[in-house]
Amino acid sequence: MREVFQQELAEVREGLVTIAELVAASIANATRAFNESDVTLAESVIADDDRIDELALTLDELAINILARQQPVARDLRIVVSALRISASLERMGDMSSHIAQLARYRFPEKVVPKGLRGTFKEMGRLDSEIALKLTELLRTEDMALAEQIRSDDDLIDDLHLSVFDKVLGETWKGAAVDTVDATLASRYHERFADHAVSIAKKVQYLATGDWAVPPVSSTVSTTATV
């Protein structure tokens, strides 16, 4: 039974890696579509998001199935519950890629990237793509150095996100309202993408280090009293 369980956990993990790979391709393509106004590529990112959603759903069903049949406890239970949460975050990362691609498609044949911010969005896209690749590796290897790198990359994204607002709210900003809207949304999507990656990295870290304390069973009543 234990062996079957370990094998099923491995399947869950492989499933997460597969979805993370698709998310990494998705953000890389969305970034390229956005920066180069490539509407065909944008459309393929949007279409491929269905595949990510589908795999996330399949993975959730597998995880719930494992809960039902294997009835894991302690750390094993945490792993399965975390997998459910990680899959939800990966699915949202795919949505963010898709939203960025949608911006490119809406504005086509106009360039979606407002002048004066092209460098910033190129860098945000590069960092998000990096983050997605590191996340894939983190899920595959549990190499915690990657979790730290994802956090640092996210700090850089946050700085860039703030710099977008500085730019569009600054006196030198000559963009039209459409540029301001695009910049605001695109920046927000990039920032949320990285946030989800950090939240996944934290979960992997908890699991690997056992840092995520399992509350003692006896505390249930007092815990719920505060709800």
Place this chain on the structure above:
Amino acid sequence: MREVFQQELAEVREGLVTIAELVAASIANATRAFNESDVTLAESVIADDDRIDELALTLDELAINILARQQPVARDLRIVVSALRISASLERMGDMSSHIAQLARYRFPEKVVPKGLRGTFKEMGRLDSEIALKLTELLRTEDMALAEQIRSDDDLIDDLHLSVFDKVLGETWKGAAVDTVDATLASRYHERFADHAVSIAKKVQYLATGDWAVPPVSSTVSTTATV
């Protein structure tokens, strides 16, 4: 054992209702702070969000504890897993309220609501507050008519969200970049708030109607083969 489990499930449900109540208060106050540039109220919304996060975390620990000790299967398992997801969505709804309050605080003493959009944001805030109240009732009563109403309200919010873009991208828009940014973000936060409510309503509906098919155990292998 069964009785204890039912009692614990009731506790989970009460916990979700309590969080939903706080979220309802939070969006109502955020909306008022936003529309009336009430910075004190905005700050209280931001501070109260910690309480929502804390309760969501406590509820998650309770749910995981139930999984570990009661090892529910079939529908009971779905209920507990759904509770984890519902609590995550409620927590995000609290974040959206907090983001709306932050916009009010950042722009203070300026009005955050751009002229020409005050009526729209008032209506979005009213609808989101309505949705949160209906969601609380839905979680309390499982009255499915409420799930339908939440869906319809969300359609109205989506229309308003699109109308905000029509407005700021229209020829008559005279707002500064700061107004465009505020309108874009506030509209997005309201829209996401309602989306989370719809996603929760769907989960409650699945649970109440049993519409969420549990995949047969024997399909596990073939299911995972597609991952």
